[in-house]
Amino acid sequence: MAQPDEGGKNMRACFRSDLSDRSDRRSWQGGRALWRLILALPVLVSLYLLGFLSAEMVASTGRPGESIALLRSTVRHLLLPAESKLDPLEAFQSTLSEIETHFYGQPPPIDKLTYAAIDGMLMALGDPYTRFMEPEEFRRMQEDTSGSFTGIGALLEDAPGGARVVRPLPNSPAIRAGLKAGDIIIAVDGKSLEKVALEEAVRMIRGPRFTRVTLTIRREGEPNPITITIQRDRVESPTVDLYLDDSENKIYRLWLQNFSEKAPQLLDRALQQVQREGGRALILDLRTNPGGLLESAIEVASRFLPEDSLVVSVKGRTGILENRRALPNRYRHLKIPIVVLMNSSTASASEIVAGALRDHKVAILIGEPSYGKGLVQTVIPTSDNTAVAVTTAKYLTPNGTDLNAKMVEGKRVGGLTPDIEVKQHEDWRPGEEDISKDLVLQRALQLLREQIQAQQPGNNALRARLPAER
């Protein structure tokens, strides 16, 4: 969140200076005044004409009177070249005022109209990440990055006719009430989710602590929908899950689901466990991790990189690079092979971490090319309850790779390319307990097992085994 108030102050300062330079026009004396008047005459005449013509333009409606029209068009081109610029504020203000006074239908509330106009203005930038946050969205964003909210504690995904439960979170109200992975929520408090977007569905399910919500769900093997009532409670946003995917070889998988404020702490706890239990290889699973806070990404990378290693370069509008480096006293000295898993939903902060670990040859990347969101957004509050996320900079990996994908002929090109590309099974869903369908994970396990069995500790050795390193 960068200096939210600067813009506002500048604005006001501008207004003041505009209004305050009329003071030097008061005193004039006889002869000089006449002289000035003569000088000013052409100006006055042309202004007169200008007044006449602008009135003409306001009134012009394609009525007869061709000589006037001819005069008008000739003179207009001489005196009033068509302006090619449109000031957004003026355009917005005048259009909105016309809507309010003249539109035949009942216009939507003025805040909704304003939000629509702002959305359209930001859309014209062609950058999907620069966006306006309405009060509801801004509030949710604040919840999401602070890492806890009140709800039922289930990970949902879009599904036909409603929302599918990817998995209920451990120790959550959802799991206590018996909600299962694969259940499809088709109604919330009796309201059908058929035409409801996932975001909206999530909003319907969330609510004040200790209130109740009734879900109608469809469950495989049950002929009829069943209803479950769940008491909402504070739910710790899941950020890190640790799995022992191969107990024989002690290969641990650390699934980092987002880069919330709490991510670094939770990561520490998990890494401690891996080290305490003598893990022999680590899989850092960044699949379907949409990113989060840049600070958290730096913190996370600092666990794997020695102090002062370059994590990411930030290239701003003026081209000045800010180099973010690994923080002191964070490095965990992991002496085991590390693999990073990624897929097409690995984005933003995840890509920063993956890119830094790859460029410093700390880990190898397995999976699908990443999403390619290499842009920094700064969230700036614009009123008590709204904010705007503005793309203020680009990310470059330590080797200088631009992380942002570009649209080329309707296809996204860019993002991080994995060292070993593995196409995922179509039926795989993130967070599924059964890992047999997880082809990316299987490939990573295979690689690490070979590595462990060859008794070659250290990542450089692992990288040396790669067929073609880029």
Next chain:
Amino acid sequence: MLGLAFASGWLTHRILYRGYLARGSETVVQRDFAPTLADARVPSKEAKVSEPAMTALYFRVFSLVQQEFVEPIDPTRMAHGSLQMLLSSLNDPHTQYLSPEQRKRWLNALNGQVEGIGALLGILARKQGEREQQLLRVISVLPGSPAQRAGIQSGDLIVEVNGKWVLSEDPFYEVLELQRAHADRKKIREANERARERLRNSLTLSEAIDLLSRAPAPSASSQPEERASREVAPQENADGQGDAAAPSPNAKIELTLKRAGQTLKVKIEPGRMQIRPLEYRLFEGRWGYLRFNLLNGTAAKEAATALKTLQQGGMKGLIIDLRGTAVGHQDACLQILQPFITKQGGRGKQVPVALVEYREGKQYRKRPLSLPPASQPIRVPIAVLIDKGTYNVAELMALALRTGAKAQLFGMPTAGDASQIALYKLRDGSGFTLTIGRYLGVDGTGFHQRGIQPDMRIADAPRLQGQPEGDPALARALQWLSQTKEAKT
């Protein structure tokens, strides 16, 4: 001093043209999604938005982006994007932002210079159960246009343009259906793939409209031929109202149409054409015939001359043909009506010919559209020909003739669009349209969506030739006129 000079210029203008200004403040356009017709308004200079906090918010967002965005920005483009969303959030079919080119095309169309296939297009929203569709529909086909030559008719639905599907509904609808029916995963995946393919090979409604309302790159400078000839004798070139420019090769557009459940494919060469506003003639030395292709200022002027010529020729009855008349201007329409207005009440008292319903705050009010009575009103029996291509201000005119001049309407029910539309111009030549009212008959009856019912229903004639042969509605109107005349004498 400087301001004074400016103001005096302004005032002089106002004093000189007060009459025009008074009328100018009620200028109205009607349109659908085709460049039909236009009239200028400029947004009020003293823009007052009811909540200044909202303007401040907008400005704050803009200046933040201007300062902070990673790349330099283009304020004009941002203004355009802004208005586009603002206006479309009103969810009104006649309210939309127009780029400078689009706005120009509109104004040209009002003057009869039409580009593209020469059909006026609209959007038909349809809901079948859960399935919502927005179909691209032909409102009216301009006489002599490429669309008319290709046999396109009003009411046709345009399903594909150059093999690309016009995005008229959610392409994933089928997928949703299958998912609801719990079809197996493979089937759903296939349907999903199909829908994606369909989406990839599609045009949005506005892309399609743009493609159909644009001429191919200008070849030779094809100046439109001069206005309609003024003889009373039948015109030799009865269906040649249009004058399509020679289109460049390979510019053909292939359309897939749906008409009455059948699918047809047609090829059209888009071009530029100049529509003649008015044609007229005198049948059998007695029956005047006015056919309006446009209802603009020129049409009004020509109509006045034509009526004089017809009266001198001994006109005993009049047929006003408004079939397919979709391009027009409210003021022109009133001007055309004026010679038919007979005095009501006191001397010089304005006679209402229609009503406009408008919003004032949260309330709706009505005000009349009035005209001064004609000094020597035309009192012959009048027949008006209408069909489903008779649209908006043309509908208003038909209705006003029925109530005010006791005209009989022949043909088919009209399109049923009573929106009163204004076209605004912004500083950079772009603009927008806004629905500002709804037309009603002078007795308060509406025709929005319902259309105007003819007094005598006669199925659509295949072609408007200006000849009673092969034109049952015209033949019937002529017959009615001669009977009415005989009954009177």
